């Protein structure tokens with residue numbers, strides 16, 4: 001199974017990184033759900049929803065955690081706006097490898113769900129340098145992608161477009 005292709009605007013990706021960097025303040029993890037449209041072949045990200053907007057204390061621990069009420073809010077919002085959860089993203093202090101908790105507790109436990117990990121509390125560059133991409137395979141198994149592999153699976157588009 002090849003990894004689903006994720007597509008988003010360069011500007012949105014940079015906005016997301018800037019938000020994660022600001023929220024983490026260089027001292028703690030931060031994260032967000034990536035929302036948009038999902039088809040078999042392509043996931044288009046149109047917005048992101050930071051975890052702290054779902055749950056005020058989501059970032060209080062050393063790691064990000066959301067309770068059931070936050071997920072209820074998430075589904076309510078997605079239903080109202082006609083959006084799907086396309087992926088999730090969170091930062092790590094150092095590298096972008098999955099922690100045991102990341103592996104065992106997918107934010108969305110659906111086969112094919114994409115989780116991104118941004119290293120260095122998102123204080124690095126604006127591209128995918130060091131970013132880890134993980135695709136859930138079920139039963140706590142993931143496929144992982146990094147480096148040039150990611151550039152092939154996540155397409156950054158220009159602002160505006162033709163349509």
Ligand SMILES: [Zn+2]
Pocket residue numbers: 090091092098099102117
């Ligand atoms: Zn993690």
